[in-house]
Amino acid sequence: xxxxxxxxxxxxxxxxxxxxxxxxxLGELHRxxxxxxxxxxxxxxxxxxxxxxxxxxPARILLSTDTLSQDQDFRPGWWTPQQQGAPMGRAxxxxxxxxxxxxLNAMAxxxxxxxxxxxxxATTSLDWxxxxxxxxxxxxxxxxxxxxxxxxxxxxxGPGISVTLTAVxxxxxxxAPLRRNGARPxxxxxxxxxxxxxxxxxxxxxxxxxxxxxxxxxxxxxxIAPAPRLRTGAQALRCxxxxxxxxxxxxLRDAGRLARASAVRVRLDxxxxxxxxxxxxxxAAALGLPEAQAQxxxxxxxxxxxxxxxxLASFGAEARLPEGFIKVxxxxxxxxxxxxxxDGAREVLLTGAIDDQGWDSLQG
Amino acid sequence: xxxxxxxxxxxxxxxxxxxxxxxxxLGELHRxxxxxxxxxxxxxxxxxxxxxxxxxxPARILLSTDTLSQDQDFRPGWWTPQQQGAPMGRAxxxxxxxxxxxxLNAMAxxxxxxxxxxxxxATTSLDWxxxxxxxxxxxxxxxxxxxxxxxxxxxxxGPGISVTLTAVxxxxxxxAPLRRNGARPxxxxxxxxxxxxxxxxxxxxxxxxxxxxxxxxxxxxxxIAPAPRLRTGAQALRCxxxxxxxxxxxxLRDAGRLARASAVRVRLDxxxxxxxxxxxxxxAAALGLPEAQAQxxxxxxxxxxxxxxxxLASFGAEARLPEGFIKVxxxxxxxxxxxxxxDGAREVLLTGAIDDQGWDSLQG
Numbered sequence: 001x002x003x004x005x006x007x008x009x010x011x012x013x014x015x016x017x018x019x020x021x022x023x024x025x026l027g028e029l030h031r032x033x034x035x036x037x038x039x040x041x042x043x044x045x046x047x048x049x050x051x052x053x054x055x056x057x058p059a060r061i062l063l064s065t066d067t068l069s070q071d072q073d074f075r076p077g078w079w080t081p082q083q084q085g086a087p088m089g090r091a092x093x094x095x096x097x098x099x100x101x102x103x104l105n106a107m108a109x110x111x112x113x114x115x116x117x118x119x120x121x122a123t124t125s126l127d128w129x130x131x132x133x134x135x136x137x138x139x140x141x142x143x144x145x146x147x148x149x150x151x152x153x154x155x156x157x158g159p160g161i162s163v164t165l166t167a168v169x170x171x172x173x174x175x176a177p178l179r180r181n182g183a184r185p186x187x188x189x190x191x192x193x194x195x196x197x198x199x200x201x202x203x204x205x206x207x208x209x210x211x212x213x214x215x216x217x218x219x220x221x222x223x224i225a226p227a228p229r230l231r232t233g234a235q236a237l238r239c240x241x242x243x244x245x246x247x248x249x250x251x252l253r254d255a256g257r258l259a260r261a262s263a264v265r266v267r268l269d270x271x272x273x274x275x276x277x278x279x280x281x282x283x284a285a286a287l288g289l290p291e292a293q294a295q296x297x298x299x300x301x302x303x304x305x306x307x308x309x310x311x312l313a314s315f316g317a318e319a320r321l322p323e324g325f326i327k328v329x330x331x332x333x334x335x336x337x338x339x340x341x342x343d344g345a346r347e348v349l350l351t352g353a354i355d356d357q358g359w360d361s362l363q364g
Numbered sequence: 365x366x367x368x369x370x371x372x373x374x375x376x377x378x379x380x381x382x383x384x385x386x387x388x389x390l391g392e393l394h395r396x397x398x399x400x401x402x403x404x405x406x407x408x409x410x411x412x413x414x415x416x417x418x419x420x421x422p423a424r425i426l427l428s429t430d431t432l433s434q435d436q437d438f439r440p441g442w443w444t445p446q447q448q449g450a451p452m453g454r455a456x457x458x459x460x461x462x463x464x465x466x467x468l469n470a471m472a473x474x475x476x477x478x479x480x481x482x483x484x485x486a487t488t489s490l491d492w493x494x495x496x497x498x499x500x501x502x503x504x505x506x507x508x509x510x511x512x513x514x515x516x517x518x519x520x521x522g523p524g525i526s527v528t529l530t531a532v533x534x535x536x537x538x539x540a541p542l543r544r545n546g547a548r549p550x551x552x553x554x555x556x557x558x559x560x561x562x563x564x565x566x567x568x569x570x571x572x573x574x575x576x577x578x579x580x581x582x583x584x585x586x587x588i589a590p591a592p593r594l595r596t597g598a599q600a601l602r603c604x605x606x607x608x609x610x611x612x613x614x615x616l617r618d619a620g621r622l623a624r625a626s627a628v629r630v631r632l633d634x635x636x637x638x639x640x641x642x643x644x645x646x647x648a649a650a651l652g653l654p655e656a657q658a659q660x661x662x663x664x665x666x667x668x669x670x671x672x673x674x675x676l677a678s679f680g681a682e683a684r685l686p687e688g689f690i691k692v693x694x695x696x697x698x699x700x701x702x703x704x705x706x707d708g709a710r711e712v713l714l715t716g717a718i719d720d721q722g723w724d725s726l727q728g
Contacts, residue, residue: 007449010493011486011521018519021490025497026514029504036511036534037476043516050477050515052416052423052534059416059423063515065479065530069522085371112401113414115429117528122375126385129374133389140393147400150390151414151427152407154528155382157375158433164481164518164528166429170400170416 044261045179046103046246047169061112062169062177064103068096070160078205078224086131091225092163093135098226099248100167101145102309106246107177108233109169111145116153119162132163135225144230178233183243183262183314187331190321192232192311194276195251196298197222199305200283203297207287215282228309235322236313244313250304251328252348254312259334259347262314268303268329268350276302276326303350408625409543410467410610411533425476426533426541428467432460434524442569442588450495455589456527457499462590463612464531465509466673470610471541472597473533475509480517483526496527499589508594542597547607547626547678551695554685556596556675558640559615560662561586563669564647567661571651579646592673599686600677608677614668615692616712618676623698623711626678632667632693632714640666640690667714 010018026043033039033051040060041049047064068074074095079088097114104111114136120129133150140148147170171177183189201223204211211220236244243262247254251273255266277298284294314331315321332349374382390407397403397415404424405413411428432438438459443452461478468475478500484493497514504512511534535541547553565587568575575584600608607626611618615637619630641662648658678695679685696713 007489007491009486010484010488010490013490015519018490018493021493022497022516022519025494025501026516029501029514031504031513034511036474037513039477039513039515043514048477048479048513048515050513050532052425052476054418054423059418061416061425061532063477063479063530063532065481065528066518067481067483067520067526067528069483069520069526072520072522110400112416113403113412113427115412115427115530117429117431117530119431119433119526120374122373124374125371126374126377126382127371129382129385130389133386137389137393140395147398149395149401149403149412149414150393150407151403151412152386152390154430155379155386156431156433156436158431158436158526159524160522162431162433162483162522162526164429164431164530166427166479166481166528166530168414168425168427168532 041177041179046106047109049177060171062104062107062109062171063166064100065164065166066096066099066103067162067164068092068099069162074224085125085127086134089128089131090135090138092161093132094139094225094227096163096165097136097139098228098309100165101139101148101230102228102246102248104167104169105144105228105230105233106244106311107169107179108175108237109171109177111148111167111169111230113149113151113168114140115151115166117164118153119156119158121159121161122157124161142227142230175237178237178241178244178313180243180245180258180261183258183264183331185264185331185333186317187242187314188317188319188321188327189255189266189312189314189329189331190325190327191247191251192229192236192313192325194279194326195247195308195310196276196280196301196305198226198307199301200280200298203287203301204283209286216286219280219283223307226307226309232311232322236311239315239322240319241313241315244311247308247310247312248306250306251302251312252304252350255329255348258312258314263334265332265334265346266329266348267332268348269327270350272326272328273302274299405541405543410470411473413541424535426468426471426473426535427530428464429528429530430460430463430467431526431528432456432463433526438588449489449491450498453492453495454499454502456525457496458503458589458591460527460529461500461503462592462673464529465503465512465594466592466610466612468531468533469508469592469594469597470608470675471533471543472539472601473535473541475512475531475533475594477513477515477532478504479515479530481528482517483520483522485523485525486521488525506591506594539601542601542605542608542677544607544609544622544625547622547628547695549628549695549697550681551606551678552681552683552685552691553619553630553676553678553693553695554689554691555611555615556593556600556677556689558643558690559611559672559674560640560644560665560669562590562671563665564644564662567651567665568647573650580650583644583647587671590671590673596675596686600675603679603686604683605677605679608675611672611674611676612670614670615666615676616668616714619712622676622678627698629696629698629710630693630712631696632712633691634714636690636692637663637666
């Protein structure tokens, strides 16, 4: 126990410092594998891997859990008074499922179960609950989630809506999970689809924009009811991916995580990101931003916006990228090996003036 | 989607009505077992059972999830200003673990993993987080949790502390889980230990009682840092238990659940409950209750108080109860078969005037 006169708060410390405390305490527990279970991939990747020894080949399950909180991950004000029941419930269900299923996808696993813990204010309508479960059911009817059961959960009351989903997945026999620690200097860095739509949608929602037309409503829906593709992890693994992780906190931040886990650096290709940003300019225009600012804002959505639920993965220099994947950079040696260059200390290199390092779940 | 002019809220409807909506929606999903996973015990018991087909015998895992919310399940005011860091964190970790591990115990499973999702206000101290993980580690070092890994989780921010744990368990090969639907008329009904301590502790905490001495501090600790025995489920199964469930919402309410699931009625033995209530009289006295009221209140703690994390189980009429178990009643035929008696419509019969039906997580 600390004897600091003024103990530091998690907000001052930031997410990485809190995670460091957690990793330290879990290290203290020193739990070896037993004849019932071994933790072969501990906390730190998108999901933990648990091996269940059996007479035959051990079954391996992947576990991931995520909480969505009202006012942090969604705001009731995003929906009209008429939409506060089933439509809002459905969207929250879709987003909660997307977040969890996307974590399993990032490790190339197949989802087999979702568990649900719902904390609801007493004033929540029954219709909201119905809509929420319909959203979950809709999510597990999508391609890649055919094996996924909804295995019940817990119900409690609280001052705001809070939803925690736990996803359980399986790995095909003999397959290793896709992890974040395998990137090598010279590898290509790619994303499974265009980035920034969820961040642009958030900006529109925050000013109460009505999002008319398919172009803007697509961006809004990317934020409130995301529909990630759930086979990109397995697809990447088949194409020889060396590392991968879920892009939930923004490219800059998540690329930094891949770099640290793999002990490499990442150089992002500004031209590739600028090309993606072009698709978001209508949103910047709808927000009334002048042209120069609009381009900078759209690039920020691409590079630092979170919640896209796309896969970030590295591939050998000669590898052919999976269909739909877009190259966004390359892997460099870590600073110690690279000699002294101006950027030596930084894990993620990107020319230009993006100072936002992505979403910190405790400081944001 | 409902077209009701005034949609009903979950608070007005109560927990059972909300669960009915959930069960209905999950039924709509109609998901059959696949070659990767089958849900052999769905939502409704203390944990869901998922079968993972393999070449050999299928592994079976049990899944349970529970959320603890600040001001609902614990209040910062229960700790002094000096205890708001690590000591409060430790207690919340112990209680969260108790709640989840107890669910697995109630189905006679062995815990193999806990996943953690923490939602924290930015002002939470890092010491709180450290204390919380130490509480979890303490809980999985207890007898019965030797195989349990802490498999990481999620970190987010919110207006109050909210902790969701998901517990994963395994069943011994060839063993069926202990479920709530197997009680038969004539069975004995028993609990794995004395009840009411957590409710008495809550009453003391709510008035800010300092709880001096071992007798009162034991009751306070039963509420803030419970330490359930984790082998009573397996013990009950070995002694031929016909049904069982975790006593988290109070004897009256949970006995009603066992009765409904088994299509029987339960008659509780007031003398047995009164005997247990005697041990709680010092708490009622510490609250300044006059003697007659003290006895009624102590009996209410035993019969309707929640969070004891003891097992409620039924055993054949001739069975010898496992060590430490206490008989609290018997199983009767359901009303249709029993002819018309005055109590015919009630699932749980108890002589006397306890009108509190236990904890409803949405109305309480």
